[in-house]
Amino acid sequence: MRHFDLVIIGSGSGNSILDDRFADWNVAIVEKGIGPNDAYGGTCLNVGCIPTKMFVHTADIAGAPDAGAGLGVDLERRGVRWPEIRDRIFGRIDPISEGGRQYRAEGSPNVTLLTGNARFTDVKQLTVQTADGTETITADRFVVAAGGRPVIPAVPGLDQVEVRTSDTVMRLDELPSSMIIMGTGFIGAEFAHVFSSLGVRVTMIGRSGRVLRAEDEDVSARFTEIADGRWDLRLHRKVVAAEKVGGQVRLKLEGPDGEETVEAEELLVAVGRTPNADLIDAAAGGLELTDDGKIAVDDTQLTSVEGVWALGDISSDHELKHVANHETRVVQHNLLHPDAPISSDHRFVPHAVFSGPQIASVGLTEQEARDKGVDYVTSTQDYAGIAYGWAMEDTTGFAKLLADPSSGLLIGAHIIGPQAPTLLQPIIQAMHFGLDARSMARGQYWIHPAMPELLENALLNLPLG
Numbered sequence: 055m056r057h058f059d060l061v062i063i064g065s066g067s068g069n070s071i072l073d074d075r076f077a078d079w080n081v082a083i084v085e086k087g088i089g090p091n092d093a094y095g096g097t098c099l100n101v102g103c104i105p106t107k108m109f110v111h112t113a114d115i116a117g118a119p120d121a122g123a124g125l126g127v128d129l130e131r132r133g134v135r136w137p138e139i140r141d142r143i144f145g146r147i148d149p150i151s152e153g154g155r156q157y158r159a160e161g162s163p164n165v166t167l168l169t170g171n172a173r174f175t176d177v178k179q180l181t182v183q184t185a186d187g188t189e190t191i192t193a194d195r196f197v198v199a200a201g202g203r204p205v206i207p208a209v210p211g212l213d214q215v216e217v218r219t220s221d222t223v224m225r226l227d228e229l230p231s232s233m234i235i236m237g238t239g240f241i242g243a244e245f246a247h248v249f250s251s252l253g254v255r256v257t258m259i260g261r262s263g264r265v266l267r268a269e270d271e272d273v274s275a276r277f278t279e280i281a282d283g284r285w286d287l288r289l290h291r292k293v294v295a296a297e298k299v300g301g302q303v304r305l306k307l308e309g310p311d312g313e314e315t316v317e318a319e320e321l322l323v324a325v326g327r328t329p330n331a332d333l334i335d336a337a338a339g340g341l342e343l344t345d346d347g348k349i350a351v352d353d354t355q356l357t358s359v360e361g362v363w364a365l366g367d368i369s370s371d372h373e374l375k376h377v378a379n380h381e382t383r384v385v386q387h388n389l390l391h392p393d394a395p396i397s398s399d400h401r402f403v404p405h406a407v408f409s410g411p412q413i414a415s416v417g418l419t420e421q422e423a424r425d426k427g428v429d430y431v432t433s434t435q436d437y438a439g440i441a442y443g444w445a446m447e448d449t450t451g452f453a454k455l456l457a458d459p460s461s462g463l464l465i466g467a468h469i470i471g472p473q474a475p476t477l478l479q480p481i482i483q484a485m486h487f488g489l490d491a492r493s494m495a496r497g498q499y500w501i502h503p504a505m506p507e508l509l510e511n512a513l514l515n516l517p518l519g
């Protein structure tokens with residue numbers, strides 16, 4: 055039985071743990087391979103953030119004729135070369151993934167790469183199913199960074215149709231003429247934007263009355279209105295059956311007007327992700343789980359077993375790469391300095407939805423502030439009320455801020471509109487460094503007439519006495 059100083063399960067964020075400071079550690083990385091190509095490097099690189107945003111940017115360009123029409127510029131989108139788009143994107147990503155694998159397999163003398171599925175068989179003991187057979191390994195320390203995977207809901211007949219998930223939909227052979235998207239969360243909203251901008255007829259199905267309903271209620275309501283104009287939006291619907299009819303997928307829905315069916319060439323299921331704690335048999339390793347099946351960790355990312363840390367989607371409340379990266383740095387420090395551990399900072403975790411329009415958010419939504427009984431004031435500034443918004447003829451975007459009325463400190467910020475994630479960053483900075491709204495608004499220059507004037511005005515409009 056081989057014994058290591060450290061075993062890392064998962065090559066996504068887990069791959070970033072190792073740097074020169076670990077050069078004299080005997081380390082094993084175990085990775086089963088992700089996506090249709092069993093790739094190295096985890097979700098974000100291969101089937102998540104990076105390819106999706108490359109498709110989103112392409113979709114934004116494909117949408118230029120619509121944007122131009124309102125400005126008096128007539129553009130024509132003559133076509134979309136899907137295979138070229140797909141191959142350009144993965145032509146860049148796949149070699150990075152393969153380079154990462156090779157570096158760990160051949161270029162890191164102190165690292166053993168084991169390719170295969172890892173399962174705990176005891177505390178600090180792992181069995182790895184490789185192509186060469188089964189190997190059991192032990193280690194002094196473990197980092198569990200095994201991520202999550204898409205959920206496929208239990209709908210009668212769904213196992214009989216070809217279901218796409220975010221793992222597979224970006225590599226379709228051909229661009230379909232129509233697509234049903236089940237789910238109205240991050241992935242649904244981003245892919246609906248991508249595929250509808252590329253000319254696919256999209257039908258989106260949601261259980262509730264809102265798209266992106268976890269967002270601030272005003273943002274979610276505005277996004278839902280816009281989505282309703284961009285694709286066929288069926289809300290308050292339950293999918294009760296699925297079948298294959300000819301080359302099409304047909305779903306039976308139950309909704310406010312009774313039963314209905316929808317058909318399309320492709321079906322994308324985007325109803326959330328589940329942590330891979332079951333795949334690694336966390337329980338056999340003595341790792342306690344949370345109620346939602348994630349590996350329980352304390353604020354230093356330590357699990358219930360001494361010497362075993364977890365990070366990222368398998369243990370975090372936030373399934374976001376910047377959170378996984380932050381937790382990776384915390385684990386890295388705590389591996390190297392066990393006597394002086396540091397904690398993760400999850401106070402102000404931002405997120406963005408790269409759809410059309412874009413959304414970015416940090417801190418409390420108005421409904422959360424209300425539910426928690428937090429004292430707050432709020433202000434909303436439309437893009438239409440700032441000079442750059444006039445330039446863009448934007449009529450739907452806005453920034454909404456929430457602040458503590460006594461200290462003037464920001465407690466939440468929500469932006470829907472062009473460049474929302476970029477615009478949000480100074481607010482994240484203000485929240486982290488305790489900058490109050492008035493000092494932020496008046497204590498610095500704001501470039502005129504640039505988009506951040508949206509924030510300057512929203513800050514000035516806060517009724518702070």
Ligand SMILES: Cc1cc2nc3c(=O)[nH]c(=O)nc-3n(C[C@H](O)[C@H](O)[C@H](O)COP(=O)(O)OP(=O)(O)OC[C@H]3O[C@@H](n4cnc5c(N)ncnc54)[C@H](O)[C@@H]3O)c2cc1C
Nearest residue numbers: 064066067086096097098102103172201366367373374375
């Ligand atoms: C479509 C999509 C778009 C996204 N876009 C964004 C975005 O724009 N911004 C953002 O912040 N976040 C985004 N995310 C979320 C982000 O990708 C994840 O939060 C992040 O990648 C999680 O990293 P991780 O290291 O925890 O897990 P992963 O990167 O998933 O790594 C886990 C690795 O463990 C391996 N593994 C699992 N089980 C085993 C096992 N038993 N044995 C061996 N290996 C195993 C897996 O194969 C995988 O490679 C997106 C996610 C998706 C799906």
Ligand SMILES: NC(=O)c1ccc[n+]([C@@H]2O[C@H](COP(=O)([O-])OP(=O)(O)OC[C@H]3O[C@@H](n4cnc5c(N)ncnc54)[C@H](O)[C@@H]3O)[C@@H](O)[C@H]2O)c1
Nearest residue numbers: 207237238239240241242324325326327373374406407408
């Ligand atoms: N831009 C980004 O940062 C980004 C992009 C994509 C994904 N992600 C991460 O990946 C995670 C997963 O994304 P997602 O969109 O799959 O999940 P999600 O949690 O954002 O949305 C899932 C949606 O599916 C609905 N749903 C759940 N079960 C259902 C069912 N049986 N039938 C119909 N609808 C159902 C939920 O109500 C919800 O609206 C996100 O939570 C996010 O953390 C981030």
